[in-house]
Amino acid sequence: MCGIVGYIGKREAYPIIINGLKRLEYRGYDSAGIALYDGNEIQLCKTKGKVVNLEERVAQEISTKGSLGIGHTRWATHGVPNDVNAHPHYSNSGDLVIIHNGIIENYGSIKKELINRGYTFKSDTDTEVLVNLIEEIKKNENVKLGKAVQLALNQVVGAYAIAVFDKNKPDEIVVAKLGSPLAIGVGEDEFFVASDATPFIEFTKTAIYLEDEEMAVIRRGRDVKIRKIKNDKLVHPYVQELQLNLEQIEKGGYDHFMLKEIYEQPSVIKDTYRGRLLADEGIIKLGGLEDHISKFTNANRIIIVACGTSWHAGLVAEYIFEDWARIPVEVEYASEFRYRNPVITEKDVVIAISQSGETADTLAAIKLAKERGAFVYGICNVVGSTISRETHSGTYTHAGPEIGVASTKAFTTQITVLTMIALKLAKIKGTISQSDYMLHLRELDTIPTKVQEALESDAKIKEIAEIFKDAANFLYLGRGYNFPVALEGALKLKEISYIHAEGYPAAEMKHGPIALIDEHMPVVVIAVNSNHYDKVVSNIQEIKSRKGKIIAVVTEGDTTVREMADYVMEVPNIPEMLSPLVTTIPLQLLSYHIAVMLERNVDQPRNLAKSVTVE
Numbered sequence: 001m002c003g004i005v006g007y008i009g010k011r012e013a014y015p016i017i018i019n020g021l022k023r024l025e026y027r028g029y030d031s032a033g034i035a036l037y038d039g040n041e042i043q044l045c046k047t048k049g050k051v052v053n054l055e056e057r058v059a060q061e062i063s064t065k066g067s068l069g070i071g072h073t074r075w076a077t078h079g080v081p082n083d084v085n086a087h088p089h090y091s092n093s094g095d096l097v098i099i100h101n102g103i104i105e106n107y108g109s110i111k112k113e114l115i116n117r118g119y120t121f122k123s124d125t126d127t128e129v130l131v132n133l134i135e136e137i138k139k140n141e142n143v144k145l146g147k148a149v150q151l152a153l154n155q156v157v158g159a160y161a162i163a164v165f166d167k168n169k170p171d172e173i174v175v176a177k178l179g180s181p182l183a184i185g186v187g188e189d190e191f192f193v194a195s196d197a198t199p200f201i202e203f204t205k206t207a208i209y210l211e212d213e214e215m216a217v218i219r220r221g222r223d224v225k226i227r228k229i230k231n232d233k234l235v236h237p238y239v240q241e242l243q244l245n246l247e248q249i250e251k252g253g254y255d256h257f258m259l260k261e262i263y264e265q266p267s268v269i270k271d272t273y274r275g276r277l278l279a280d281e282g283i284i285k286l287g288g289l290e291d292h293i294s295k296f297t298n299a300n301r302i303i304i305v306a307c308g309t310s311w312h313a314g315l316v317a318e319y320i321f322e323d324w325a326r327i328p329v330e331v332e333y334a335s336e337f338r339y340r341n342p343v344i345t346e347k348d349v350v351i352a353i354s355q356s357g358e359t360a361d362t363l364a365a366i367k368l369a370k371e372r373g374a375f376v377y378g379i380c381n382v383v384g385s386t387i388s389r390e391t392h393s394g395t396y397t398h399a400g401p402e403i404g405v406a407s408t409k410a411f412t413t414q415i416t417v418l419t420m421i422a423l424k425l426a427k428i429k430g431t432i433s434q435s436d437y438m439l440h441l442r443e444l445d446t447i448p449t450k451v452q453e454a455l456e457s458d459a460k461i462k463e464i465a466e467i468f469k470d471a472a473n474f475l476y477l478g479r480g481y482n483f484p485v486a487l488e489g490a491l492k493l494k495e496i497s498y499i500h501a502e503g504y505p506a507a508e509m510k511h512g513p514i515a516l517i518d519e520h521m522p523v524v525v526i527a528v529n530s531n532h533y534d535k536v537v538s539n540i541q542e543i544k545s546r547k548g549k550i551i552a553v554v555t556e557g558d559t560t561v562r563e564m565a566d567y568v569m570e571v572p573n574i575p576e577m578l579s580p581l582v583t584t585i586p587l588q589l590l591s592y593h594i595a596v597m598l599e600r601n602v603d604q605p606r607n608l609a610k611s612v613t614v615e
């Protein structure tokens with residue numbers, strides 16, 4: 001998830017674009033770049049780091065003249081954050097310049113073809129491949145930029161929002177959208193293009209939001225023409241008058257980044273398996289894993305090291321790996337593991353999970369594991385982060401920037417990656433039947449829809465939050481795959497509402513915690529369809545008989561638990577192994593609404609940091 005900005009009109013483009021990039025930095029902040037054009041020379045400058053770094057470089061390196069320009073702030077997916085991989089990217093001739101937000105899945109095969117035709121590439125990005133494909137088509141088909149972009153986009157698979165201009169056409173910018181957001185700000189004799197309206201809201205409130213598979217050729221002094229990329233059909237643009245203010249737009253109209261990130265889960269889970277999960281073909285492709293499969297299939301055990309929410313994702317993975325890939329797993333708090341003098345051998349695989357990729361304890365655990373000969377695999381959300389560089393190999397979750405301190409979309413995308421790894425290993429090891437394998441691949445493919453359905457209970461969950469917001473304590477219970485989800489639910493409530501909460505394996509209650517139960521104790525029980533369902537029902541009876549208040553997460557259509565529980569939060573039916581991806585949603589929303597009702601600083605809770613870089 002990157003931020004893109006463009007301008008063509010009567011003003012100097014530079015200040016508009018640089019301020020626009022600052023406003024879009026919540027979308028990605030690992031590198032930035034700008035290209036300005038005054039009709040003579042294209043001035044391009046790009047750098048690793050934040051937009052302020054770009055400003056410093058621009059002041060030293062380029063002229064800021066020109067009333068046409070494009071700019072980009074990056075959240076890396078392909079190619080680590082550095083000056084070369086930063087956007088914009090030139091085509092080989094230097095005539096075309098492009099910025100892109102999204103992922104081109106088939107860029108590898110296109111790149112090979114272009115190299116055979118003599119193209120060279122400076123960066124590791126999919127974007128540089130796209131601009132050269134456009135150049136190749138423009139040259140070969142002898143067509144204008146707009147047509148070349150259209151033909152090129154009909155050859156690519158993936159998601160994109162792009163803006164590209166041609167040195168030979170100083171009065172034109174071509175933009176296109178599929179999957180990633182793109183808005184056009186319509187001013188008087190000027191146009192703005194951006195990932196959202198924040199870069200141009202102070203200049204115009206008139207905006208056109210491109211729909212998927214639409215493109216536009218924006219020319220100075222002419223009306224915007226929008227066409228369908230597939231069939232070139234003209235589309236009548238839907239022009240909106242914007243009501244939202246700046247802060248609201250950054251949060252996408254949500255009150256907090258945490259709520260926005262909870263609602264982003266359907267799309268970021270899709271992004272996380274984009275180009276990796278080909279359910280119908282029964283294929284899971286994970287670049288970082290392909291070359292190291294034998295390390296996993298011959299491993300004595302897998303040791304997962306992590307902290308906080310990432311540790312909970314590791315616990316879910318323990319169930320999946322052991323159940324399906326039949327590989328023994330140990331899940332370790334990195335802070336304990338690093339000092340416990342653990343027994344590690346070169347026959348061990350260590351998986352380190354971290355959203356930020358900068359957590360000090362997890363980093364130290366990695367170093368220790370490497371010193372003792374283990375193969376260390378990383379699962380991170382930040383491309384180029386320290387942990388991603390310290391591990392031998394790894395897989396990125398494509399959750400995009402997670403601004404809210406309370407981790408939500410990183411958790412579900414971590415579980416998505418771990419599930420794909422486990423299913424792939426189970427297939428290779430033959431510990432899963434072909435039918436089960438295909439069933440779970442197809443079910444995994446439906447997860448974004450199922451998560452969307454779970455989000456539709458939001459209003460109901462808000463009512464439950466209203467009832468329990470003044471509770472002094474909460475208990476969260478789950479069994480099997482959903483025991484870690486109970487722990488995660490308790491952590492979410494603790495960290496943003498400051499209410500004391502504990503998660504437990506439901507059967508553990510009888511060994512002590514049940515003493516806490518009375519009519520003042522809300523107990524959240526995950527009671528979805530599973531092999532443990534009957535056992536969970538009897539755990540609920542134990543709590544009911546002590547007057548505990550039951551808030552149950554149930555599978556839609558459930559009747560048994562519905563009759564016993566005081567309140568239910570419904571989720572769609574899903575195989576047990578994948579259920580943590582949907583059962584966690586109502587728990588995220590419950591903690592969010594309670595924290596809002598208690599007027600907590602939901603995005604920046606007290607005493608917490610998004611990335612714990614000290615021990």
Ligand code: AGP
Nearest residue numbers: 308309310354355356359406407
């Ligand atoms: C979770 O909501 C917290 N922000 C915290 O527990 C977090 O999961 C932990 O600090 C680990 O962070 P990481 O995934 O960036 O390593």
